[in-house]
Amino acid sequence: MTRLVMxxxxxxxxxxxxxxxxxxVLASLANTRYMRFPHKDWTTSAYAEAIASHTTWQIHIIxxxxxxxxxxxxVILGTLGAMAFARYDWRGQGWFRRILxxxxxxxxPVLGLALLLSFTAAGIPPSWxxxxxxxxxxxxxxxxxxxxxxxxxxxxxxxxxxxxxxxxRWQVFKEVTLPQLAPGIxxxxxxxxxxxxxxxxxxxxxSGADTPLPVWLFTxxxxxxxxxxxxxxxxxxxxxxxxxxxxxxxxxLIRRRT
Amino acid sequence: MRSPGFWFAAxxxxxxxxxxxxxxxxxxxxxxxxPRTFDLSLPPTIANYTAAITEGxxxxxxxxxxxxxxxxxxxxxxxxxxAVILHRHAxxxxxxxxxxxxxxxxxxxxxxxxxxxxxxxxxxxxxAGSLQAxxxxxxxxIQNSWPGALLGMVYIHFPFMLFPLILGISLIPKDRIEAxxxxxxxxWQVLCEVELPLAAPGLAxxxxxxxxxxxxxxxxAAILGGRAVTVITAAIEQRFGYAQDWPAGSALTVMVIAxxxxxxxxxxxxxxxxxxxxx
Numbered sequence: 001m002t003r004l005v006m007x008x009x010x011x012x013x014x015x016x017x018x019x020x021x022x023x024x025v026l027a028s029l030a031n032t033r034y035m036r037f038p039h040k041d042w043t044t045s046a047y048a049e050a051i052a053s054h055t056t057w058q059i060h061i062i063x064x065x066x067x068x069x070x071x072x073x074x075v076i077l078g079t080l081g082a083m084a085f086a087r088y089d090w091r092g093q094g095w096f097r098r099i100l101x102x103x104x105x106x107x108x109p110v111l112g113l114a115l116l117l118s119f120t121a122a123g124i125p126p127s128w129x130x131x132x133x134x135x136x137x138x139x140x141x142x143x144x145x146x147x148x149x150x151x152x153x154x155x156x157x158x159x160x161x162x163x164x165x166x167x168x169r170w171q172v173f174k175e176v177t178l179p180q181l182a183p184g185i186x187x188x189x190x191x192x193x194x195x196x197x198x199x200x201x202x203x204x205x206x207s208g209a210d211t212p213l214p215v216w217l218f219t220x221x222x223x224x225x226x227x228x229x230x231x232x233x234x235x236x237x238x239x240x241x242x243x244x245x246x247x248x249x250x251x252x253l254i255r256r257r258t
Numbered sequence: 259m260r261s262p263g264f265w266f267a268a269x270x271x272x273x274x275x276x277x278x279x280x281x282x283x284x285x286x287x288x289x290x291x292x293p294r295t296f297d298l299s300l301p302p303t304i305a306n307y308t309a310a311i312t313e314g315x316x317x318x319x320x321x322x323x324x325x326x327x328x329x330x331x332x333x334x335x336x337x338x339x340x341a342v343i344l345h346r347h348a349x350x351x352x353x354x355x356x357x358x359x360x361x362x363x364x365x366x367x368x369x370x371x372x373x374x375x376x377x378x379x380x381x382x383x384x385x386a387g388s389l390q391a392x393x394x395x396x397x398x399x400i401q402n403s404w405p406g407a408l409l410g411m412v413y414i415h416f417p418f419m420l421f422p423l424i425l426g427i428s429l430i431p432k433d434r435i436e437a438x439x440x441x442x443x444x445x446w447q448v449l450c451e452v453e454l455p456l457a458a459p460g461l462a463x464x465x466x467x468x469x470x471x472x473x474x475x476x477x478x479a480a481i482l483g484g485r486a487v488t489v490i491t492a493a494i495e496q497r498f499g500y501a502q503d504w505p506a507g508s509a510l511t512v513m514v515i516a517x518x519x520x521x522x523x524x525x526x527x528x529x530x531x532x533x534x535x536x537x
Contacts, residue, residue, distance in 0.1 A: 013336070020413070023376050026376075080269050096267050107471065109495075114515075118284045214367065218367075230372070237366070
């Protein structure tokens, strides 16, 4: 393969991956009942309408509740899981590793439906809280893997040195292990937030009357076109990117202070 | 006393038992209840499974299996050369391209599929509208058809094939290929007898992930396929919701889970995690 062919191949592929995303932005720049591209009137009035709409705020707040709860819980469970996955060698580790990745290799809508049936059988009405549980089944394994990457090639000697110097188990974990894991935990948390924010198949069946952003967009898209859909799509994506950038900036600031 | 590894694993195991294993058990049990009942304490029967097979629910299952197989093969053909280029030839551009390909994964499926649908929309869509305005060309559209849904599945799942495949290709030592070439192997022989077997773990993970995710995929058929075909998730949803027949829906769910398990478990059992991570 020549250099040119390779560049063209990769370039074309990346371009194609972004075509739908650019299309959403283009579609959002009109406010007509039916999509007629190229637009006669290019306008941002759909954005103004979307921001003025109560629904837009509501679906964002629900998505935010879910994604924040998922991030916090997934980071706690995932960090503990990573210690078992990669830090210690123990009997049963082989099984633990295989069981842990099972939810990733599982059709998500099927998981959502199974959980919906179980919640209903247990008399728990579906809401954003049950959606959090559904997201965690899929996201905890992912966060565990992300944190585990930090633990491969981790030097156990530091922990041993700390305990030889009289540190308790908890002190060793807090003072030696956690700081080492911190970058993995941060990436795990950000992954959890973004994946939860964007998730459609699990939320679609488990969030009940609380409609998160992706579910609202999906239902509107599958039923009928509305100029609000592309505008809300763009707003939702920008909001999640903004939250992640803010989190990264805040963490960098804290790091510099300490 | 148990080792610390066990205690660190315990919370995760407890959570997955309650929120993953137990729901599967409940669905399996519900699938054995008589049709159209909501009581879980009746004597078990296999009526739902016989009904699922005789009442034509084999069809949605078949569409989903065909769609998943097709998507797995197509993404594999697209991802293999891409992974080879990124791993061996792209140099410091590799990381930039990898990030560009990974980023859309964090944008909701709803948004990206909606984008694909406005791009492909007949007449006023981005593609059809631009061609009409610039060249005066009128084109048809694959939207609201099974090919449209398949395109959506390939689009959404490409990264899930690519990244494991890059991992797989990184497992091939470069000197092996050169050795094979020196010994007179042609390109095809190098691919079949050296590269594919050595990259097998990555290939297996990518194929499993893509196949399983596509098996349950529903949004692509709903948004781009216009329900031209009913996929299995849509059929299950109908049983659970509209038809209010939980045992029948559960039986279909168990059939999907059984297919998934039959494919995933043997591969996972043979996968060596230490080899994948400690290169």
